[in-house]
Amino acid sequence: MKLDHNTTATSEGEMCKTIEVALVDHRDLSPPSPTVLPSPIVGDDLTFTPPLNFAMVDNGIFRSGFPDSANFSFLQTLGLRSIICLCPEPYPEANTDFLMANGIRLFQLGIEGYKHRTGVVVGCLRKSQKWCLSSIFNEYQRFAAAKARVSDQSERES
Amino acid sequence: MKLDHNTTATSEGEMCKTIEVALVDHRDLSPPSPTVLPSPIVGDDLTFTPPLNFAMVDNGIFRSGFPDSANFSFLQTLGLRSIICLCPEPYPEANTDFLMANGIRLFQLGIEGYKHRTGVVVGCLRKSQKWCLSSIFNEYQRFAAAKARVSDQSERES
Numbered sequence: 124m125k126l127d128h129n130t131t132a133t134s135e136g137e138m139c140k141t142i143e144v145a146l147v148d149h150r151d152l153s154p155p156s157p158t159v160l161p162s163p164i165v166g167d168d169l170t171f172t173p174p175l176n177f178a179m180v181d182n183g184i185f186r187s188g189f190p191d192s193a194n195f196s197f198l199q200t201l202g203l204r205s206i207i208c209l210c211p212e213p214y215p216e217a218n219t220d221f222l223m224a225n226g227i228r229l230f231q232l233g234i235e236g237y238k239h240r241t242g243v244v245v246g247c248l249r250k251s252q253k254w255c256l257s258s259i260f261n262e263y264q265r266f267a268a269a270k271a272r273v274s275d276q277s278e279r280e281s
Numbered sequence: 282m283k284l285d286h287n288t289t290a291t292s293e294g295e296m297c298k299t300i301e302v303a304l305v306d307h308r309d310l311s312p313p314s315p316t317v318l319p320s321p322i323v324g325d326d327l328t329f330t331p332p333l334n335f336a337m338v339d340n341g342i343f344r345s346g347f348p349d350s351a352n353f354s355f356l357q358t359l360g361l362r363s364i365i366c367l368c369p370e371p372y373p374e375a376n377t378d379f380l381m382a383n384g385i386r387l388f389q390l391g392i393e394g395y396k397h398r399t400g401v402v403v404g405c406l407r408k409s410q411k412w413c414l415s416s417i418f419n420e421y422q423r424f425a426a427a428k429a430r431v432s433d434q435s436e437r438e439s
Contacts (some may be wrong), residue, residue, distance in 0.1 A: 170413040176423075177416070179337040197412075254355075255328040258335070261427070265334075268430070269423040 171197035203227050209240040239267045329355035361385050367398040397425045
């Protein structure tokens, strides 16, 4: 596991699009600055696209798969202050630009060799919250199975 | 669909243990009264058992399968103000007692003939939040599949 506070990314390098990563913390509930507000809603056609497997973990803490630019307008609605990225690959430049423009800090904890790292981290949080093991496994399995379904679907479509 | 504000339940009548139901609202974030606080933690053995398929939907809104007495100490930690029950069966007496003791209002909206009523209600909420359809279906499917897995498991164990 490495701790990397450097948010500079290059456009080269392997992207980690398929890796479930994000624990997002906005415990500081002060409203986001005007520059991070989403564009005004025009008409009824505007929709938000949360990242894959997005869910609220607890007050001010979210989880999701790795976001891309299609998810940025949704992420802006959350008033995020920090993102914990669990994949070891270089952080994509477009994402870095988005974080910088919205005053979001990146903490990259690159964990190698695990398939469901976000699920493991959330499981540790649940353990600290004194959840019983069967409930922790139930939640873990719900997201692991969802990820497997999406992966199977992508393979069938390719 | 029926709207029933009467929280009195009998010990007869068919229980709705297997039906996923709860949307729980505690938008009033004032702390719960002293009578609803969980018992003090003694030692490290205390664990909480969230109801099956428990998850946070949004700030102050939760979803879960139908809770039983094993879940009551966990529910107490949430500071709930209201529960929306989507099953039409009579509300169990033990649950009614728990709600009354903790100052939680019950709104029973008995929806007949649907398997994943909580998922449908949450889907409507997501639509109002302008989520795109694929994200709404992704979330719906995550919980529907989890429920099917638990149901399959119960059948295998019986």
